[in-house]
Amino acid sequence: MRWAPLIVTAELCAAAVIPPRTSSCVNPVKRVEWRELDAALQTQYIDAVLCLKTRPSGLGLNTTRYDDFPYVHTHLDKSIHTVAMFLPWHRMFVQVYEQALVDCGYTGPMAYWDWTLDTADVTKSPIWDPVQGFGGNGDPSIDPWTGSSKKKCLVDGPLQGLEPAYTMGGYEPHCLARNWNSGVAFPGDMFAQHYTKEAVDTIHALEDYASFRYRLEGGPHGAVHSAIGGDMSPATSPNDPLFFLHHTQVDRLWALWQRENPGVRNMEYAGPKTQDENTAEATLDDIMPFMGLTEDIKVSEVMEIQTPGLCYTY
Numbered sequence: 001m002r003w004a005p006l007i008v009t010a011e012l013c014a015a016a017v018i019p020p021r022t023s024s025c026v027n028p029v030k031r032v033e034w035r036e037l038d039a040a041l042q043t044q045y046i047d048a049v050l051c052l053k054t055r056p057s058g059l060g061l062n063t064t065r066y067d068d069f070p071y072v073h074t075h076l077d078k079s080i081h082t083v084a085m086f087l088p089w090h091r092m093f094v095q096v097y098e099q100a101l102v103d104c105g106y107t108g109p110m111a112y113w114d115w116t117l118d119t120a121d122v123t124k125s126p127i128w129d130p131v132q133g134f135g136g137n138g139d140p141s142i143d144p145w146t147g148s149s150k151k152k153c154l155v156d157g158p159l160q161g162l163e164p165a166y167t168m169g170g171y172e173p174h175c176l177a178r179n180w181n182s183g184v185a186f187p188g189d190m191f192a193q194h195y196t197k198e199a200v201d202t203i204h205a206l207e208d209y210a211s212f213r214y215r216l217e218g219g220p221h222g223a224v225h226s227a228i229g230g231d232m233s234p235a236t237s238p239n240d241p242l243f244f245l246h247h248t249q250v251d252r253l254w255a256l257w258q259r260e261n262p263g264v265r266n267m268e269y270a271g272p273k274t275q276d277e278n279t280a281e282a283t284l285d286d287i288m289p290f291m292g293l294t295e296d297i298k299v300s301e302v303m304e305i306q307t308p309g310l311c312y313t314y
């Protein structure tokens with residue numbers, strides 16, 4: 001940790017001269033559920049997603065802006081999952097994606113998918129609408145990779161024909177795939193019992209960050225990834241634009257939990273720092289890596305959503 005002394009110095013300076021960062025988020029944007037967006041904004045959102053595929057990489061890769069997100073997420077996989085950083089890292093990741101959509105013409109608020117509204121039959125969610133949504137399940141009869149039964153190309157909607165550049169194997173352009181219920185007992189229950197209103201309420205009632213993060217990540221978060229399947233399953237999951245609506249919902253649940261006791265929970269951060277068995281305890285000064293997608297920043301900088309750098313609400 002050769003830069004540790006530098007960080008301490010910067011922190012002392014910041015404390016001395018920079019006013020509280022909360023002072024200049026005057027008009028936080030209210031993020032909304034997907035079905036609260038009007039049809040024009042839904043179309044604009046999806047157009048912006050498709051536009052990302054036409055923009056150059058911001059990382060100097062030969063692939064597009066669209067592909068920067070799965071690329072970074074995959075390379076950082078072990079640093080950002082099943083660790084304390086899971087929530088703050090994905091909070092910032094969604095923020096960077098939102099800015100990319102804005103750069104591609106999107107003028108509405110970031111949207112989340114509140115899957116608790118759909119647990120009676122997840123397969124009937126309007127999120128799958130081929131016009132005002134992201135299209136539905138992949139076709140079980142289409143298998144772009146010989147020997148793989150897990151990849152099912154989309155058969156409808158605006159993302160059909162889109163080709164994400166990366167798989168877990170590296171550069172490997174392929175059709176965007178979904179495999180509902182992870183192909184188990186198709187279409188199955190979409191593992192919905194893990195992300196019902198009741199399941200979420202139980203997690204919301206937890207008192208400490210470490211338990212909250214652990215249960216949210218391993219429960220609803222993981223179950224929805226598995227329920228969608230296909231490209232949503234491996235660490236390349238930002239290949240599916242639904243990743244960002246899903247993670248905005250995860251972020252929302254964290255923000256709602258923080259809001260119950262902001263004086264404590266806006267600073268409450270704990271749990272494993274790394275996936276190592278003998279990991280140190282995480283701290284607010286931990287630096288979150290973004291591989292050039294945005295600057296690396298401290299966890300403490302994203303603990304509150306109504307700060308100049310984030311400035312949104314739910």
Ligand SMILES: [Cu+2]
Pocket residue numbers: 073080081090
């Ligand atoms: Cu992730």
